Amino acid sequence: MTINLSSDDDYYLSDKLVNNLNKMFKHISSKEGLEDNNVNLRFISSKEMKELNSHYRGINKDTNVLSFENQDLSKDHTKNIGDIAISYRYVKNEAITQEKNLDDHIMHMFTHGILHILGYDHNNHHKANDMESKEIEFLSKFNIINPYTL
Secondary structure, three states: OEEEEEEOOOOOOOHHHHHHHHHHHHHHHHHOOOOOOEEEEEEEOHHHHHHHHHHHHOOOOOOOEEEEEOOOOOHHHHOEEEEEEEEHHHHHHHHHHOOOOHHHHHHHHHHHHHHHHOOOOOOOHHHHHHHHHHHHHHHHOOOOOOOOOO
């Protein structure tokens, strides 16, 4: 289980964060019954995120995270479950505004993105509660407090 990570050079990702992202992916994969899978994670600019959000969701603004499940026929062979895009500056500004640790917030956005790829969503109150409970559970394993109570 690996993360194929890419980022623009000016986005600082500590070795500890990268290690924890990989550990989180392994933890979620284990708990959700995935075996030997990988995911693509890219930290992108606000401009790139706005373009993705506009193209795929019809929303012409920046956002924190977008996920894309791999629906290609090769999925069984490549073991790639999908792509996650995180708008680094957006998430950094959210962390500052919400007085959260940046690495913890990135871990949350990554977890949120993985759960979307696995079919979880927050389209109604019941589904949102289920998804948030999973996020809280997974984040707690890394001593990250409930991001919804801040």
